[in-house]
Amino acid sequence: MNALIQPGRILAGRYRIDQQIGVGGMAVVYRATDLNTQHFVAVKVLKPEYNQDAEYVARFQREAEAASKMTHHNIVNLLDVGMDSSGNRYLIMEYVEGQTLKDVIREKGRLSETSAVQITIRILSALQHAHSNGIIHRDIKPQNILMQSDGHVKVADFGIARMANKNTLAKGDSVMGSVHYFSPEQASGKEAGVTSDIYSVGVTLYEMLTGRVPFDSNNPVAIAMQHIHNTPVPIQQYAPETSDAVCHVCMKAMDKNPAYRYQSAWDMARDLRHAISGQVGEMEPRIVDGRLPGDGESGGMQPARRQPSRRMVRKKHPASWWVITLLMSLVVCYGLFVGTKAIYERVVNSAVVDEYLGMDVSAAQRKIQRAGLRPEIMEINHPTIKAGEVILQAPQEGTTLRKNDVVVLTVSKGPSTQTVPKITNLTVSDAITTLSPYGLTLTIVEYVVSATVPAGRIISQSPEEGSVCMSGDAVSVSVSGGMAVVPNVYGRHLADAQELIAASGLSLNQNITFLETDDTTMHGLVAQQSPSGGSEVIASAKVSLTLYRVPSMMARAKVLLSLPQTESMMHVRVTLVESGVEYTAYEGDFPANASREPEVELCGNEPGMYTYRVYCDGEFAYQQQVNME
Template identity: 35%
Template sequence: MQGQILGNRYELIEKIGGGGMALVYKARCQLLNRYVAVKILRPEFTNDEEFVKRFRIEAQSAASLSHPNIVSIYDVGHDDNVHYIIMEYVDGITLKDYISRKGPLDWKEAVNITIQICSAIENAHRNHIVHRDIKPHNILLTMDGIAKVTDFGIARAVSSSTITMVGSTIGSVHYFSPEQARGGFTDEKSDLYSLGIALYEMVTGKVPFDAETPVAIALKHIQDQPVPPFEINPGIPTGVNDIIIKAIKKDQNKRYPTATEFLQDLYRVLKEPYGEFLTEDESESSQTRRIKAVNPANHERKGDYLIKEAKNTQKGKKNDRLTYWAAAITAVVIIVIFSIVGYTVVLPAITGQSEKDNFIMENYVNREITEVKAILNKAGFEKIDIKEEYDSKVKEGIITKQSIPEGTPLKPEGYSPIEFTVSKGPELIKIPDYRGKDPREARTELRTFGLETADEWENSEGIAEGSVIRTEPKANEEVLPGTTVTLFISKGPQIKLTKVPSIIGLTQKEATQRLLEANLKVGKTFPEDISTAVDKVEDQKPAADTEIQEGTAVDIYFKVDTTEKPKEIKYTLNLTDSEQYGDTIKVLVEITPSDTNIPEIIYDEEKGKAEFPFNVPIRIPAGGYTKVRIYLDGEPYLTEFTLP
């Protein structure tokens, strides 16, 4: 269908996807000059009136939704026997492809994606629309990392990964809820179950239930308990694990009752990754159980005597503890006093040294290392070790730590080296070269470096659409943490429009030249076997004055005159029995064409013998014949004959 125009407006450019129910094309809206996605119902369903009716009603219902995380539906229609839906064109990949490329996602990234999906589901549920087929295949991720949910109320693709009950598709087997597997009543909680399964896959890289057949997988949804996500990926916080476990409960009443409550826990877990998200009842089935503390009041007492003895014992123990602590404090005070006296009086008296000989260590933190080194060197301390560390909050050359505490007395001889930790200032980050790379990967890596990111889109002839053209600051530049790096992303070559010239009435050569001058190409020609260069163009597609992209092909339709035309043949006249003729012979050729039936002489000349044989042109009427008579020297030469 590529190249076809639907509804005199949507030009199909290329196929970009498809499922059991429909095919999806990238198209250009000629009216608004923008790209759109066109979902076309497969031909095998177009004769099912009930299916087509449901296709249109559900598409119109989904079109009522307006949310930044929902793929917008612009139009619904049909052209001849082609039924289609016009949707927002999302330049990105599915969440399923993203997980397949990256494997398990970082839990924060997974939660942020889930928040966007849950917000879309919340909006749909408020409008009384249940998706019934939430899965990573139906989530599109844009180049900016925005998640968009598609196929609201429409996704019923018949494939090996779906189960059909009572004539209607229930959902995709790896992601649908136990009630869907049983063919029971589905409601908003069924969407939240599927979203929980999708979050499970994002953080672990695999679905919780898998088997060789769809039926076996469905039974696992009904009967089996999933392996807790943090047993597969120990890096998942318990809060995220608990949220997933709650979302995929078998019992609908034990799941999140609404998308709003699900959203609240998702926002909360970003701040409290190890918070409590399950009640005791909800956590009983999980392998991590919370055990109540033992309450001594619950133990049986045996009589007033035991109670009284217990009180007396506790009172005695309390008095003993007071005595012990009083004695310990007194001893410490005495030891401190004697230490001070011994250090300041007795030791100098014995060694002959006085307090004034000691250098008292000061607090040098937040001072310049060069200044402090000069002070210490002047006091006789040469052994100074410097350890440099990057520090985003302290400028270069400032001391952040010292090995010897403030107030410590030192002597210039026999001391251990003094060690200072000195700031090297903020660590500069060298920006990698991301040219031609996926902006998602660039964005993720830059953020791990502590940098902020921003996106700018522009046309590029040399860089593929959706890839990074350059960065600002440029590649290999060194910047401070927190710097915003702008990623310039390719929109592909600039779409240049031109008006289709009129080529009606021109020959093939003239039409080709006219189209080339308008930067257009010659498409198909009808009929293909143009026999003459004089046939004129009768029609063209696209029509004259239509605005289309440069380089587009224009199909040409020629008006060919099919009436048969007269033809001319060359009859070769040979001379036999030449001896009976002189050196020159008078030759006369008479013809009678069938269209006029009037004899006419077409040749009357003298010829030398040496000029024989020679050709005589004879006209044959269209669809007719010509009688020929030849005379040599006035005598009939051959019996009258007919051509052709």
């Protein structure tokens, strides 16, 4: 795919490309139709010239990783990640119908204060969600703010976002971002943080209010220097109708010192709400030159002036040469100690990234953890590499990181379309192992009676061998349950019936029912059975019995149960053990506020000593002896 993707092409057997809608520095964006839902989606494809560039591939991975951690109504949501047959990476994202905020500013010149503030609050809402998930955007600008036709605001393009807990930056990351909007610390090549995004929001708000960026030049380096050293032209010089309160919020967000800016997106959004509602007294003060407005001569929202300081002049006294020598020796020793300690900590607390390409993901994760690093996994489809194999890593082999830093592994999910392998005659566990490299799962539909296929082996599968399906699909199977013939136990005592059933490889259903009769000769004998004698069933089937009983011949006893305390309804079952056979004698439900020591009546076929067992919500609780009379 060295040329642009042509309309009509289908990615992953699902997304039909309709038209190209944008080109960025590292990717081309298309509008496509999801053939499963018939909804429009946006397809972001890494440019072909960057497919072998580890730095750009890592940036593309980071966008997918960042987007996958977030779901917010003011953020463009990630829907899918994949790789086509030529090895080109793409992201499937929510399609937003409308313009960018930059387009809106170009059309209108500048926005009203109310509109600018409302848009900014929505941007801050998205950033608060991102920051709460440990993600710094690092490229907030009007070009990355999408304005839907219905007025909704969406923050897009997390392509140079980074996890806030990652201490390392890929090559060139420190100066990534758009020079008109990035913060002084980004312009200085330092690491970006939450307050860097706040600064960029301040610049964006400034542009919405004035129709122009605060710093401009034909030379990007000159713009960066202005961010570091210059003060923006006051907003009211370009937009005199802008309130002092909104200007205050904007300039606080754009403070050169990150410590003097708003420390969270939520804080800035709160002050914007105060500003437009007239609650100026509730707003955070702006700190200038280390002082709060209102100190000294300053008042209101104006920055405080720096007061001249008096210099204290001390008279120097000569010191003895041996004192100077001693002090210098101490300084040298301290320097050697600090330097040695720093070198030791750097060696002990660092780790070198190994090569994980081609490894099984589980083995790669263990290797990364043994090195004192943390693995993070991103899965994508690959047309030729089997599922579970590492196909990309960031950073690359040989990079030195600090302990506990993150290594991102891109792992194949296998091709997006798969040819289903043969799994008939395999055991269920072997079939799952066979399907796993294809990215397919297994669903058991039923167990069937079979005298020819051993129990536990697959008899049939759907889709059949050789069929084409999507990675992630399930293969439905019917499994042999073997075969057993149900014995005829009609008219037998319970113990005899249990013995015959067990000898046939079957088990007895403990929920025995009773049929009352006046015929004393039938008391305790089997009246009915299901399945009937002679039936062919799977080997694990249970046989249900109904016994005759004469009420006057039943042995009875009342027992006091001891139930545990619960906060919800509890199901209680009491069984009796008679002649080695356990069957249910009582079942009931007890609310949380019911007595924990209820009295229940148990009935046995004959007088004598019985063991009764108590089960609470299916779990065995205790057992005791009871004499039935």
